[in-house]
Amino acid sequence: MTPPRAGSPVLVGRDDELDALLDAVAGQPSVVLIAGEAGVGKSRLVRELLHRPELAPLRVLTGFCQPLREPFPYGAVLDALRTVGPHLRRASLSPVTGVVSPLVPEIAEHLPEPPTRPDDPRHERHHLFRAVRELLSAVGPALLVVEDLHWADDGCRHLLRFLMSDPPANLTTLVTYRREDAPGGMPLGSAYRPPAGVASALVELRPLDVAGTHDLTTAILGADAVPAGFAAHLHERTAGLPFVIEEVLRALPDPDWRLLDAVEVPALLRDAMAERLDRLPATGRRIAQAAAVLEVPADEALLAEVGAVAPDRARTALTHALHSGVLHETGEVRYGFRHALAQQAVYDTLTGPERQRLHLRALRALEAASPRPFMQLAEHSRRAGLLDDWLRHGEAAADRALEVGDPSTATRLYQRLLDEASLTPSDVDRLAVKLGQVARGGIDQHDPRATLERLLDDHRLSTAARGEVRLNLGFLLIRQFGGVRHGREVLELAIAELGERPELAMRARAVLAQPFFGAVPLAEHARWLREVEVFIAGCDDEAVRYSLLANQLGSRTCVGERGVVDELDRLPDTSTDVAARRHLARLHCNLADAFALVGHFDLARDSLDRGLRLTVGAGVPFTAGTGQSTRIHLDWYTGDWASLADRCERLLEEYRELLPVAGEVNLVLGCLAVARGDWDAAERHLAGAGVRSAENSITPVALGGFAALTRLWFERGDLDRACAEADRGLELARSKGVWAWLGELAPAAVDAFCAAGRVGDAEELVEELDAGLRDRDAPLAHVALKACRALLAAHRGEDAVPLLEVARSAADALGLRYHSAVLAERTALVRLERGDGAAVAALGRVADRFDALGASRDAARCRHLVRGAGVATPSRRGRRGYGNALSPREQDVARLLARGRTNREIADVLFLSPRTVEQHVARVLRKLGVASRADLLA
Incomplete structure (x- = not known):
């Protein structure tokens, strides 16, 4: 057999995947995602695609993400724009594109003068996103390729999501990533589904099977065939990973399957790389070893400095490394390894002392860089054994990541630093506090929780810091499924430990004052609420005051307290202080949720828009998540259901472990499922709304869950189950004492009680609701009260039509499209029972309203009632035909x-x-x- 080639001359086992890519690229605008583990051939597939003649009309722009990324957003996409300058000469560009000039100086001469920099960072980011989109449109038709997205910074992910969600008509965006290395398994940081009109393809690359391994081997060797036994054993040893197969074949002096029995695949890879290194001159080896230690692509000067190669010999040494295939050019004047496995293979050839020495050189070389690459400095310090430097640079990298809105990176770094046994007590105090502060605003809760719980038993932690660590632990617990009750207990302990830090103790009190946690009576929340009110009145610290108001205003609003709206005019739109801006973001998102709960939907949307704008770039994904779940709940109330289920599923995928977000999203999904008659899905989602453990629930969400379950069993004809769910919900409501939250449960309970003959219970509930809503600003609950009175009147045989019309008008005034349709159906039924001939036509119109919403079960019920009235269902003849589309x-x-x-x-x-x-x-x-x-x- 012939010696192995540098790689396969043909693409093996990927025909279907390549066809899928070509189809997606042909239909611009389009989005292509290529997923697969390290070594499976993602980059090889992309190279094959780029050489296809069908892509000749496209301008290809390529960017790469690096494993030791610095917290500098948008890097990969901006790198891809460096070559587009000549193609912009005849383009008519808007002034906003000028914001790219300082970030991509290579194309600055082709861009307009940058506009005045806005004061608000979120506006600046939006300008940049718009500018990048316009530039890509101007150079199109284009193919933007971003490789190794799992290493991307958060800013790059946000920019790509922006481009993918609203792409230019002449753009294809293609990304490659390893799912296992992407945050949460999602390369874009959250679930993504292409919008309507955008072609898409998700290509999941799998390792080759035995037949594929055989074909790849024959192609690499240039042979007609190889022994079946060799291919089978090669597949067994390499798991069918194309890159590993190639490396093993290169390492073998002869493709004899018997050699595979004696050598493990990782060792073969290291041996192969060692063999290729040995063929290099000493300077070439040092360049390659420097690249392995640096881990990210570097220029010639840095490789030479780390590898201790004289500048006049560096270019020749680098050329040898490139020609040998050890190193590859990864970008303009940047050199590194073709694959992470190759980098690891070279790194593994170094002895411990050699690695330490090279990491020390890398550290010294990078310390002079500007801006300082703190992430790389931290890693090289750690591996060089310089623990003081590792602490200093690691903390700086975490702080920087937090500043640019990357809390997940900051959290991981603080955790790693806290794992060091040699930290001083002051180091432990400082890092523990920082970890807690960043973790409570992030999405990853469980790992930080475990670290904080461990720290509470660490003897190095001071008493003063212990209280703050416990405070942050309480904040994490209270937003986790099953953690509300324990979280309240932890917060009360923290208050006792924070006696000398009243502002922090007051933050714990502000959380305990929030009435929507668990089954704790409102009177107990009110006690905490009064203490916080007194403190706020005498507080001059802006950040502390906003942090307390963020909980306080929402707490007062959601129980129906009047006058909160008048206080909002005294709040600033934003703040130059990052901490204050984060608190303002939380304040407005919390207010939006509270307004939505009581039925002030316009105020809720205004507050939500303000809050979400403030979250941009603030590094508070948890606050952003709660805002998104509030928007979903608002859309449920107001009947904006067109894409609601899909949006719910995407948000649930990202925030599945966070009770405030996941509980609310599950409630909406459960309510949608009830309206569509999907009973199993309804029960599954409503179980996640808190109905199984009221004391560990978000109370108004759980009450909504009980309401939906009551409707579900009522619709299925099981009145006992319907009443039982209503009783459970009312037990929680009476224990809590907040009647403003019964906007959904009260009508469902009255309906079930009346149908089951429990009229006295229904009447008692209406009286309680009436008393509980006196002097309360709760429009949604007041609509429910009107509906309950109308339902009782209908059951008694009284003239309920005027009361139902009043309730429906109140629902219409709030924009409650679904609730209005339900009341219109009930009105038509009452009229039908009285012999009103116009009621049948009214029921038909209500069915159309339900259909327009997507409430197919309700629409079907109305049409069934029309048929039951002895009236023929209107013919569909004359309506448009659906052909091969589903009606x-x-x-x-x-x-x-x-x-x-x-x-x-x-x-x-x-x-x-x-x-x-x-x-x-x-x-x-x-x-x-x-x-x-x-x-x-x-």
Whole structure:
């Protein structure tokens, strides 16, 4: 057999993946994501794609993310723009593109003068995003390639999400990443789904099977075939990873499968690299070893300095390393390894003393860099054994990451630093406090929680710092599933330990004053609330005051206290102080949630817009998450359901472990499922809304969950279960004592109680609600009270139509489209019972309203009632045909089929006959091109 080539001359085992990429690129605008583990061939697939003639009309722009990234946002995308200057000469660019000039000086001469820099950082970021989008559009049709997105900074992820969510018409964005190394398994930092009209492809690269290993081996060796035994053993030893296969074949003096039995794959890789290093001159080896220690691509001068190669010999040494295939040019005048495994292989050839010496040189070389690469300085200090420097640079890197809005990196660094056994007590105090402060504003809660719990038993932690650590631990616990009760206990302990730090103790009191946690009575929250009010009145520190108001104003608003709105005019729009700006962001997002709970939806949206703007670049993903869940709940109330379920699923994917966000999102998903008759999904999501453990719930969310469960069992005809869920919810409401939160539960409970013959219980509830809402500013609950009175009147046989109309008008005034439709249905039913002939047509109109919302179960119920009244359902003849597309009714059937429902179950949900469902199922399967239900489920 011939000696192995440098690589396969043909792409092996990736035809389907390549076709999928070509199809996606052909339909601009488009988005392509290529996922796969290290060594599986992502970059090889991209290279093959770029050489295809179909891509000739596209301008290819490439950027690379690095593993030891500095906290400098947008780097990979900005690097990709460095070559576009000549293509901008004839472009008519808006002034906003000038903001790119200082960031990409290579194209500055082709850009307008930068506009005046805005005072608000979020506006500055928005200008940059718009500018990048316009430049990409101007040089299009273009293909933007960003490799190794799992190493991207948060800013780069945000920019890419912006481009992918609203891409120029002539742009394809392609990214490669390792899912296992991406934060939370999501390369963009959160779940992404392409918008309508954007072609997309997600290509998951898998290792090759035995046949693929055989084909790749023959291609690399230039042979017609290789022994089947060799391919099988090679696959066993390499797990089918193309890069590892290539490296093993290079390392073998002869492709004899018997050699594989004696050598482990990692050793072969190291041996292969060692062999190639040995063929290099000494200066070339030192350059390669320097690159392995630096880990990120570097220029010639830095490689020479770290490798101790004289400047006049550096270029020749680098050329040898490049020609040998040890190093590769990764960008303009930047050199590194083709793959992380190659870098590790060279690094593993160094002895311990050699590594330490090279890391020390790298440290000294990088200390003079500007701006200082703190992340790299920290890593080299640690590996050089300079623990003082590791602490200094590591802390600086974490602080810098926090400044630029990357709390996840900061959290990881603080945790790693705290793992050092040689830290002094003052170091432990300082880092522990910083960890707690950044963790409580981030998404990752469990790992910081474990570190903080361990620190409480650390003898080096001072008493003063221990109270603050416990405070931050309490903040983390109270937002975790099952952690509310324990979190309150921890916060009370923290108050006792923070006697000499009243401002921190007051922050704990402000959280304990928030009434929407658990089953604690409102009177206990009010005690804390009064203490915080007194403190705020005498507080001159802006950041402390805003941090307390962020909890206090929302707490007062959500229980229906009047006058809070009048206090908002005294709040600034923003602050130059980062800490104050973060508190203002939380303040407005908390207020938005409180306004939404009581039914002030316009005020909620205004506060939410202000709060979310303030979160931009502030490094508070938890606050941003709570704001997004509030927006989702607002959209549920106001009937903006078009893409609501998809948005819920994306947000839930990102914030699944955070109770305040996940609980609210699960509630909305559960309510949507009830309206669509998807009972299993409804029960599953409502279980995540806090109904299983009221004392560890977000109380108003749990009450909404009980309301939805009451409706669910009422719709399924199980009045006992419906009443039982209503009783559980009312027990929580009475224990809490906040009647402003019964906007959904009260009408559902009255409906169930009346239907079950428990009219006295329904009347008692209405009286309690009436008393509880006196002097309370709670529009949603007042609408519910009107609805409850109307439902009681209807059950008693009284003229309920005027009361129902009053309730519906109140719902319309708040923009409650779904609630209004429910009340309109009930009004039509009352009229139908009285023999009003116009009621049937009214029911038909209500069905159309439900259909427009997406409440298919409710729409089907209305049409069933029309049929039950002995009136023929209006003919659909004359309406538009759907051809091979699914009609709305067929979409309902398809959705239930995909849930594994039988024809009988579908018929029950949609109020259809089994025969009609059978016909719908047949059309659905035909239109979707599947032969059976099993194929559809697959």
